[in-house]
Amino acid sequence: MKSKFDRGREARVNPEYKRLDNLRQKALKNEDQLEANKILKKMQKIRARLPNDPGFRRMYYVRYADDWIIAIRGTRTETIEILKSIREYLKKSLKLDLSLEKTLVTKPRSESALFLGTQIKISQHIYYHRGKNGQRLRAVSQLIMTAPLDRIYKKLESAGF
Numbered sequence: 001m002k003s004k005f006d007r008g009r010e011a012r013v014n015p016e017y018k019r020l021d022n023l024r025q026k027a028l029k030n031e032d033q034l035e036a037n038k039i040l041k042k043m044q045k046i047r048a049r050l051p052n053d054p055g056f057r058r059m060y061y062v063r064y065a066d067d068w069i070i071a072i073r074g075t076r077t078e079t080i081e082i083l084k085s086i087r088e089y090l091k092k093s094l095k096l097d098l099s100l101e102k103t104l105v106t107k108p109r110s111e112s113a114l115f116l117g118t119q120i121k122i123s124q125h126i127y128y129h130r131g132k133n134g135q136r137l138r139a140v141s142q143l144i145m146t147a148p149l150d151r152i153y154k155k156l157e158s159a160g161f
Contacts, residue, residue: 001059001082005074008056011049020046044128044138062115069115071108079105112146119146 020043027036050056058073059082070086072079083105090096106113112121123142131137 001085002061005057005059005072005078005082008053011051011053011056014047014050017043017046017048040136044136064116067116069113069120076105114148117148117151119148120144121146 020039024036024039024043027033027039052075056073057078060071062069070082072082083103087098090098104113108120108122109124112119114120121144123144125142127139127142128136129139
């Protein structure tokens with residue numbers, strides 16, 4: 001299923017980002033460092049690649065015993081279709097049912113997914129670091145894995161702690 005779903009080598013460059021980069025290169029060529037820095041600040045506020053490029057899709061999955069999680073870079077419609085085909089396969093081939101309360105389609109930037117007792121989410125935080133040539137690079141989409149404290153507190157309370 002993954003080999004059929006994955007498409008493209010990388011997402012296309014955002015045209016707005018490319019336009020700003022051309023303006024920045026022109027400013028640097030004219031030795032206008034102030035203008036180049038202003039343009040760079042604008043560039044750092046937008047994505048370099050198109051987030052919903054139809055020519056680039058990816059599917060990632062992890063399975064541990066009877067728990068599994070699938071991460072999709074694609075549309076919600078494609079995600080729901082994949083879920084339906086998995087549900088049908090499990091029902092017909094393995095005679096298994098998916099748990100309706102555990103099976104979720106979430107948007108990882110706004111909701112966390114619970115997998116193996118860990119909440120998994122994508123950070124909204126943007127941080128900057130230096131590249132190998134000293135350039136300032138923007139890092140986004142950091143994966144955050146946290147403990148579900150409310151569940152832990154409830155288990156401790158029920159155990160008498």
